[in-house]
Amino acid sequence: MASHSLKPSGTPSCTPSIEELISRLEEITRNIENPDTGLESSIGLYEEGLSIAETCKNRLQEARKKIEVINPELAKTVPETPRIKDLFDTES
Numbered sequence: 382m383a384s385h386s387l388k389p390s391g392t393p394s395c396t397p398s399i400e401e402l403i404s405r406l407e408e409i410t411r412n413i414e415n416p417d418t419g420l421e422s423s424i425g426l427y428e429e430g431l432s433i434a435e436t437c438k439n440r441l442q443e444a445r446k447k448i449e450v451i452n453p454e455l456a457k458t459v460p461e462t463p464r465i466k467d468l469f470d471t472e473s
Contacts, residue, residue, distance in 0.1 A: 399440055402433050409433075 397405075409430045413423050448455060 399437060402437050402440075406430055406433055406437075 409426045412418050413426050413430075418426070
């Protein structure tokens with residue numbers, strides 16, 4: 382018997398976790414790298430990936446702000462890595 386949610390899609394309880402989003406990004410990467418994926422499909426996947434990456438960036442920034450409020454000293458010991466800056470840096 383399948384369980385059905387009565388809440389509409391897009392409510393906070395239906396929001397995918399950061400782990401699920403990262404997993405989807407990995408899947409998108411594999412699909413784009415697959416030579417059988419057509420150009421149009423690759424472009425659509427790339428656009429989806431950008432949107433997911435932006436969502437991840439926002440969630441990570443929110444989490445960092447919460448840590449800064451809860452424990453400012455701990456937040457100082459968690460520097461932003463160049464990889465994270467490069468991943469989400471949209472400026473050239």
